[in-house]
Every structure is written in structure tokens, then in C-alpha cells.
Amino acid sequence: MGCRCLNPEWWQRLRHRRGFGIHSPFAFRFITEVLNPRRGYVYYAEECVRGRNRRFLARLAAFLGGNVPVYYGPRTEALRAAGAPSAAIDDAALLVLDLSAPCPDGIPERIARGDVAVFCLNHGGGRIDPLLRAMPAGMSFRNRRSRAVLMVRDKLPRQDFWVSW
Secondary structure: OOOOOOOOOHHHHHHHHOOOOOHHHHHHHHHHHOOOOOOOOOOOOHHOOHHHHHHHHHHHHHOOOOOOEEEEEOOOOOOOOOOOOOOOOOOOOOOOOOOOOOOHHHHHHHHOOOOOOEEOOOOOOOOHHHHHHHOOOOOEEEEEOOOEEEEEOOOOOEEEEEOOO
């Protein structure tokens, strides 16, 4: 008879939320500055944006150097700013996907080439698995079911982090 009082995934998400147990400098900085910044710590692009996902997207774009995101899926159109420019999948450095809809054909190929960041909504139920398999290198940061970020970079080791954010 085993004790089920501590769920390892729950414990890991709780610890990693503030960077505890993270040994990669890139992952620590990403978690503490983009995923879970301290209260009162605001990027300039985030000041005039409303909504949790929009604020996160502003922090992510600022962290990546102001890249223009490419949006796919029904929930992502609500995140797009009015009159925002769009780019092709091959040129995009930031992809915003709603995985409740089928993923476009070019996305796994774009991830396999590397040097891209992917913000996924509704990743639960194994819908993110094809994207994770396409990653040659890089890190994934996932919360329980709703949001995930894939940082596909050649210089980063292949690691997965479960983080509450």
C-alpha cells in the first residue's frame, strides 16, 4: 500500500514555478522573467495590454526581441492585435497555435528546422506530442493542460519542464 499524498507532477510544477530545481540558466531566466515574473515586474510592451494570454504574449515577444507572431486556430484570433502584421510560417520566429483545431501541415516541418518559439493553447490530450517529436533540440515549458511554450534552439539541450503559470 503506497501513500498517494504527494503527486510528483504537482510537486514538480509547484517547485519549478519560481525556478527551484532548475539547473539551466536559460530555463531559470525564462521561467522567472517570462512565465512567472515577480509582481510589479512589467515589460514595456505589456503595460497597455489586457488579458492574461495577451500579457504573456507581449512578454514572450519582448524576450525574443520583438518578433512578429504567426497565429493559427480559433482562440488565437482573439489574441491578434488589430492591424497586426503577419508573416509566413517559414519566416516566423514565433508561432501561436490553438491545438484544439488541427495543426497546419507546415508547422512540424518548421519546428524540425529549429530557431523558433511556439506558444500553444489547449495542448492537453496528447495534441502536443507531434510537435514535441518534431523538436530536434530545445526546451518545452508546459502547465497542466492549457498552455505550453516550445523554445526550439540548437544550442539548448532537449528538456521538458512542467511549470505552473
